[in-house]
Amino acid sequence: MSKPLRSFIEVAPDSHFPIQNLPYGVFRPASGGAARVGVAIGGQVLDLAVLEEQGHFGEQERVFSDDSMNRFLSLGQLAWRETRATLQHLLNAESAELRDNSELRQRAFHRQADVQMLLPARIGDYTDFYSSYHHSHNVGTMLRGAENALMPNWKWLPVGYHGRASSVVISGTDVRRPHGQTKPPDAEVPLFGPSRSLDYELEMAFLIGPGNKLGEPVPIDRAPEHIFGMVLMNDWSARDVQAWEYQPLGPFLAKNFCTSISPWVVTMDALEPFREPLPPQEPEPLPYLRAPNDSTYDIQLEAHLTTSKGDTPHVITRTNFRHLYWSIAQQLAHHTISGCNLQPGDLLASGTISGPTEDSRGCMLELTWRGANPLTLPGGETRKWLEDGDRLTLTGWAQGDGYRVGFGEVAGRVLPALS
Amino acid sequence: MSKPLRSFIEVAPDSHFPIQNLPYGVFRPASGGAARVGVAIGGQVLDLAVLEEQGHFGEQERVFSDDSMNRFLSLGQLAWRETRATLQHLLNAESAELRDNSELRQRAFHRQADVQMLLPARIGDYTDFYSSYHHSHNVGTMLRGAENALMPNWKWLPVGYHGRASSVVISGTDVRRPHGQTKPPDAEVPLFGPSRSLDYELEMAFLIGPGNKLGEPVPIDRAPEHIFGMVLMNDWSARDVQAWEYQPLGPFLAKNFCTSISPWVVTMDALEPFREPLPPQEPEPLPYLRAPNDSTYDIQLEAHLTTSKGDTPHVITRTNFRHLYWSIAQQLAHHTISGCNLQPGDLLASGTISGPTEDSRGCMLELTWRGANPLTLPGGETRKWLEDGDRLTLTGWAQGDGYRVGFGEVAGRVLPALS
Numbered sequence: 026m027s028k029p030l031r032s033f034i035e036v037a038p039d040s041h042f043p044i045q046n047l048p049y050g051v052f053r054p055a056s057g058g059a060a061r062v063g064v065a066i067g068g069q070v071l072d073l074a075v076l077e078e079q080g081h082f083g084e085q086e087r088v089f090s091d092d093s094m095n096r097f098l099s100l101g102q103l104a105w106r107e108t109r110a111t112l113q114h115l116l117n118a119e120s121a122e123l124r125d126n127s128e129l130r131q132r133a134f135h136r137q138a139d140v141q142m143l144l145p146a147r148i149g150d151y152t153d154f155y156s157s158y159h160h161s162h163n164v165g166t167m168l169r170g171a172e173n174a175l176m177p178n179w180k181w182l183p184v185g186y187h188g189r190a191s192s193v194v195i196s197g198t199d200v201r202r203p204h205g206q207t208k209p210p211d212a213e214v215p216l217f218g219p220s221r222s223l224d225y226e227l228e229m230a231f232l233i234g235p236g237n238k239l240g241e242p243v244p245i246d247r248a249p250e251h252i253f254g255m256v257l258m259n260d261w262s263a264r265d266v267q268a269w270e271y272q273p274l275g276p277f278l279a280k281n282f283c284t285s286i287s288p289w290v291v292t293m294d295a296l297e298p299f300r301e302p303l304p305p306q307e308p309e310p311l312p313y314l315r316a317p318n319d320s321t322y323d324i325q326l327e328a329h330l331t332t333s334k335g336d337t338p339h340v341i342t343r344t345n346f347r348h349l350y351w352s353i354a355q356q357l358a359h360h361t362i363s364g365c366n367l368q369p370g371d372l373l374a375s376g377t378i379s380g381p382t383e384d385s386r387g388c389m390l391e392l393t394w395r396g397a398n399p400l401t402l403p404g405g406e407t408r409k410w411l412e413d414g415d416r417l418t419l420t421g422w423a424q425g426d427g428y429r430v431g432f433g434e435v436a437g438r439v440l441p442a443l444s
Numbered sequence: 445m446s447k448p449l450r451s452f453i454e455v456a457p458d459s460h461f462p463i464q465n466l467p468y469g470v471f472r473p474a475s476g477g478a479a480r481v482g483v484a485i486g487g488q489v490l491d492l493a494v495l496e497e498q499g500h501f502g503e504q505e506r507v508f509s510d511d512s513m514n515r516f517l518s519l520g521q522l523a524w525r526e527t528r529a530t531l532q533h534l535l536n537a538e539s540a541e542l543r544d545n546s547e548l549r550q551r552a553f554h555r556q557a558d559v560q561m562l563l564p565a566r567i568g569d570y571t572d573f574y575s576s577y578h579h580s581h582n583v584g585t586m587l588r589g590a591e592n593a594l595m596p597n598w599k600w601l602p603v604g605y606h607g608r609a610s611s612v613v614i615s616g617t618d619v620r621r622p623h624g625q626t627k628p629p630d631a632e633v634p635l636f637g638p639s640r641s642l643d644y645e646l647e648m649a650f651l652i653g654p655g656n657k658l659g660e661p662v663p664i665d666r667a668p669e670h671i672f673g674m675v676l677m678n679d680w681s682a683r684d685v686q687a688w689e690y691q692p693l694g695p696f697l698a699k700n701f702c703t704s705i706s707p708w709v710v711t712m713d714a715l716e717p718f719r720e721p722l723p724p725q726e727p728e729p730l731p732y733l734r735a736p737n738d739s740t741y742d743i744q745l746e747a748h749l750t751t752s753k754g755d756t757p758h759v760i761t762r763t764n765f766r767h768l769y770w771s772i773a774q775q776l777a778h779h780t781i782s783g784c785n786l787q788p789g790d791l792l793a794s795g796t797i798s799g800p801t802e803d804s805r806g807c808m809l810e811l812t813w814r815g816a817n818p819l820t821l822p823g824g825e826t827r828k829w830l831e832d833g834d835r836l837t838l839t840g841w842a843q844g845d846g847y848r849v850g851f852g853e854v855a856g857r858v859l860p861a862l863s
Contacts, residue, residue, distance in 0.1 A: 149568075150610050155693060176691050181634050182625055186693040187606040187700065191569050191785050192658055201659035203782040206601055206730065215600050217730050239611055239702070240620035240862070266782070272595050274574060274605040275694025278782035281606065283658070311625065311636050363622040363685070363697035366610050443659070 029427065032116045033124040034134075036067040041289075041422055041431020043067070044116050045298075047109060048254070048289035048432075051093060051146075055139040060092035065289050065433070066116055068137050075133045081111060093147045094290070098234045098253050098369040105234070105253065109294055142288035144195050145256070146232055146370035151193055151284070152360060153228075153260060153374045154185040156351040160379035163391045180308060183351040183359050185376075188260075189281035193372065196287050196435040202413065202442040203282040205266035219442030220263035222396065222410040225417045227328050227342050227387035228258040229432075230374035231353050232290055239366040245316040245358035249293065251367065252353060257287040257326075257419045257435040258374050264390055264410070286372070287419070287435040295430050299323045299423035303352050313362055314355045321347050324432075326378060326421040328387065333414030335404045341392060344378050344385040346421070413441040448846065451535045452543040453553075455486035460708075460841055460850020462486070463535050464717075466528060467673070467708035467851075470512060470565075474558040479511035484708050484852070485535055487556050494552045500530060512566045513709070517653045517672050517788040524653070524672065528713055561707035563614050564675070565651055565789035570612055570703070571779060572647075572679060572793045573604040575770040579798035582810045599727060602770040602778050604795075607679075608700035612791065615706050615854040621832065621861040622701040624685035638861030639682035641815065642830040646747050646761055646806035646838050647677040649793035650772050651709055658785040664735040664777035668712065670786065671772060676706040676745075676838045676854040677793050683809055683829070705791070706838070706854040714849050718742045718842035722771050732781055733774045740766045743851075745797060745840040747806065752833030754823045760811060763797050763804040765840070832860040 032044040042048065042065040052070055053060045061074035073089035076082065082089075085104055088096040097104075115123045123129060155161055158175075161184075165174030178184065202223055208215040234253040237243050243251055260280060267279030300320045309315070324346035329338035356373055377387040386392045389410050393399055396409035411417065416438040422431035451463040461467065461484040471489055472479045480493035492508035495501065501508075504523055507515040516523075534542045542548060574580055577594075580603075584593030597603065621642055627634040653672040656662050662670055679699060686698030719739045728734070743765035748757035775792055796806040805811045808829050812818055815828035830836065835857040841850035 150608055178625075178627075178634075178688055178691070182689060184689070184693055185696055187608050187696065189569060189606050189784060190609070191655075191787050191790070192783075194658070201783050204661070204732075205782055206597075208597075214727070215597075215730070217732065236610075239613070240859075242623070242862075263782070269597055270601060270603070271692070271694075272597070273690070273694070274603055275690075275692070277604055277606065278778070278784065281784040282782040308633070311634070313623075313636060359697070363624055363682070363701040364611075364620050365608060365697065365700040368610050371610070440659075443661075 030113065031118045032066055033118045034066045034069055034116060038427065039429060040067055041429055041433050043428040044113060045425060045428050046291060046295045046430045047112055048291045048295065049094060049145065050288045050290060051143045052140040053143060054135050055141070059090065060143055062089040062091065062094055062097060064112060065137065070135045070137055070140055072133050072135060079129065081115065082108060093370065094145050095147050095370045098146060098232060101235045102250055105292065106294060109292065142195055144193065145288060145290050148190045148193050148370055148372045149368045151188045151190040151372040152185050153188045153376060154183050154351065154356050155376040156183050156349045156356065157376055157379050158350040159348060159381055160377040160387060160391065163379060163386065167395050183356045185356065185360065186275045188284065192281055193284045193286060196285055198285060198437055199440045200261050200283040200437045201440045203263050203266070203278070204442060205263055205278050206269055207265040208269045215269060220266055222264040223439060224262045224264050224389045224410060225328060226260040226262055226377040227326060227344065227419050228260050228375050228377060229255050229346055230258040230286060230372050231255045233367045233369055233371040233373065236368040237361055237366055240364040242361040242364060243358060245314060245354050248354035248357040251357060252293055254290040254292040255296070256290055257421055257432045259285040259417060259419055259435050259437060260374065261285065285435050285437045287433050289433050291430060291432055296322050296423060298425060299430065301347060304350060306350065310355070313358060316354055319352050319354050321349060321352055322423065323347050324421050324423050326419065329418040329420070330402070331416040332402065332406055334406060335402060338418060339402050341400060342385065342387050344380045344387055346378060348378060348380040349375055411439050413439050415439045449532065450537045451485055452537045453485045453488055453535060457846065458848060459486055460848055460852050462847040463532060464844060464847050465710060465714045465849045466531050467710045467714065468513060468564065469707045469709065470562045471559040472562060473554055474560070478509070479562055481508040481510065481513055481516060483531060484556065489554045489556055489559055490535070491552045491554060498548065500534065501527060511562070512789065513564050514566050514789045517565060517651060520654045521669055524711065525713060528711065561614055563612065564707060564709050567609045567612050567789055567791045568787045570607045570609040570791040571604055572607045572795060573602050573770065573775050574795040575602050575768045575775065576795055576798050577769040578767060578800055579796040579806060579810065582798060582805065586814050602775045604775065604779065605694045607703065611700055612703045612705060615704055617704060617856055618859045619680050619702040619856045620859045622682050622685070622697070623861060624682055624697050625688055626684040627688045634688060639685055640829070641683035642858060643681045643683050643808045644747065644830065644836045645679040645681055645796040646745060646763065647679050647794045647796060648674055648765055649677040649705060649791050650674045652786045652788055652790040652792065655787040656780055656785055659783040661780040661783060662777060664733060664773050667773035667776040670776060671712055673709040673711040674715070675709055676840055676851045678704040678836060678838055678854050678856060679793065680704065704854050704856045706852050708852050710849060710851055715741050715842060717844060718849065720766060723769060725769065729774070732777060735773055738771050738773050740768060740771055741842065742766050743840050743842050745838065748837040748839070749821070750835040751821065751825055753825060754821060757837060758821050760819060761804065761806050763799045763806055765797060767797060767799040768794055830858050832858050834858045
């Protein structure tokens with residue numbers, strides 16, 4: 026039996042960032058200096074710009090002193106795997122090269138608490154799918170009744186829409202309660218003011234590596250070559266604005282005021298041990314959406330709410346990525362079947378991830394059934410929707426044997442609307 | 445009476461590019477060399493990178509040797525107006541500075557026929573509105589009958605959705621017929637194959653100059669400060685794909701395979717003489733959508749179809765920008781009221797511009813009433829939708845007294861689907 030992989034950097038057993046993970050992010054050192062690419066290990070960030078400068082990545086194009094991962098993303102699977110192998114070697118408890126070079130260690134490691142995390146990529150385009158059966162069914166039931174909950178197209182194609190890329194922000198950014206038009210059922214004319222039903226949506230999203238040319242779809246069996254890794258995402262939503270604006274062209278202002286993502290991009294290679302079969306798809310998808318080994322991932326997900334009165338986070342959603350009906354390969358193949366071109370750094374999101382149980386619902390809309398059944402929090406406070414001062418945190422991890430491949434968190438606090 | 449403005453560069457009376465216009469674009473000289481910014485004058489392009497190098501724009505930040513206009517866009521109205529004044533002076537028949545400097549003229553002018561036009565900006569996000577009453581009413585009538593043609597929100601807010609920025613292409617790019625899922629009414633299950641109802645949409649779009657911060661809406665009376673200029677746009681659409689996919693989150697693959705824009709950006713300053721009052725809006729919009737001097741523009745628009753058998757373009761749409769219900773200032777104010785941040789180079793489009801008459805309908809869907817009344821072309825050919833080999837050209841201009849402020853054209857030819 027081979028020795029378990031272990032780093033010379035101390036990693037707590039419940040850390041999200043053991044040597045098995047090595048997620049990538051873009052950071053700025055607290056000491057100043059330009060943004061650059063690093064990987065998380067335990068409570069540290071390993072500075073890849075420093076390692077690159079020292080020649081540790083061989084002949085590979087220099088990409089890690091960039092302020093985004095876009096060029097690294099464009100290099101493709103072979104380069105990603107070589108980089109990962111290099112890092113797993115350098116960080117290994119058995120390798121002396123970095124371990125015993127105190128001068129290099131001094132320069133190459135930063136404490137996570139000391140760095141500022143930035144968006145991992147310049148996101149050219151952002152797409153949001155609607156791939157959770159339970160979420161779509163719950164929402165459809167509220168709007169049209171259980172008999173017509175799913176649109177006829179839902180089980181034939183991964184429904185999705187184009188979102189707003191400019192307002193994708195990094196974890197820690199506060200979200201301003203938006204103004205907008207709303208029309209309560211009993212109102213004669215629409216009202217204008219701050220949204221009264223601000224919501225979170227627990228989602229995950231993947232980052233595109235190499236793109237495809239306009240007019241040339243990516244066949245589903247080649248989709249994995251274009252997928253670098255995944256992040257947690259909170260797609261903040263104004264439900265009252267959405268209800269009034271969304272017909273016939275879909276959500277617009279209800280979702281373009283802020284979308285938060287977690288800073289550390291967990292690679293598909295790190296997630297490989299947690300791959301599992303997709304849930305059954307019936308009817309069988311059309312051929313362009315079928316791949317023999319298509320799969321999903323066992324990733325545990327939680328949403329935590331901390332109110333301004335309460336001081337401890339309260340878990341309001343416990344769900345799992347495996348509940349999604351459509352796979353990320355199916356999403357990518359569908360997205361490009363028209364010839365639409367994807368580019369390095371594009372972000373493709375899952376839609377709200379709800380499971381079959383009540384506590385696995387991934388947004389307030391479902392948890393409170395559009396406000397009809399308010400949540401009661403441990404301190405006695407109740408919530409139909411998010412209130413000013415509320416802090417919402419999403420977290421997620423895949424549980425290995427004695428280690429976690431984790432995503433860290435994406436958090437944001439609700440600021441009152443501008444007056 | 446002041447002498448009419450005239451350039452020493454010869455400009456034909458029906459040219460789109462007299463000295464009153466001076467639209468900006470990004471081009472690459474045929475002789476090679478890097479892309480840079482220029483303005484069109486008659487049949488020539490004036491190379492602004494050359495003039496800038498010679499110090500003609502004073503202390504202004506150097507922006508014209510960029511391969512996009514984004515930095516110039518970010519400078520704002522004052523810089524745009526100073527640049528325009530400088531160019532109208534330099535190009536004036538009465539000014540000797542450039543006219544009599546044959547060495548500089550040699551370097552600074554290129555024949556339009558000799559240059560390659562590129563996208564004028566890196567488009568971060570692209571939004572498409574649905575602001576033509578006649579278009580929305582016609583489409584709604586086909587789908588839901590005349591009584592329910594417009595959704596209840598339509599006259600209260602400029603309906604819009606996020607489009608795909610990566611597939612916005614420059615005029616002259618051929619468009620590949622997309623594949624997709626469709627479901628004819630009599631089919632049990634969806635079909636897969638090339639779209640059988642490919643359409644054009646005659647639109648105009650405006651480019652954002654300085655952006656706004658996330659969380660800080662742009663008040664409608666300050667909207668003009670953020671709008672640089674306008675282009676023609678053809679939003680190619682696959683109607684059969686759209687009908688099956690669009691509920692409930694709006695158009696996706698039906699419109700993300702190609703969107704074509706014209707290369708020359710006509711500034712709002714050049715369009716100022718053609719400003720006119722908006723059509724009446726009833727009910728009165730909410731205060732955030734009202735500005736005392738809000739206006740539209742008198743811009744004549746045409747769509748020309750040339751089939752692979754025919755050799756002459758046939759005009760299939762004659763319409764006018766003034767038919768739009770919502771103004772561009774209203775679109776911008778609405779877009780940002782949620783706090784959504786716009787950025788330099790963002791593209792905001794009108795939606796199909798149809799007028800009240802049958803010949804002013806801006807797409808095949810309306811012209812043929814979803815294929816029920818095919819068009820008969822002069823050579824005897826008929827069309828329900830666009831066919832392979834068809835070339836669709838949009839053109840537009842504002843008619844002044846003895847001159848035209850024109851947009852040139854946006855053209856594209858339909859290539860057969862990949863097999």
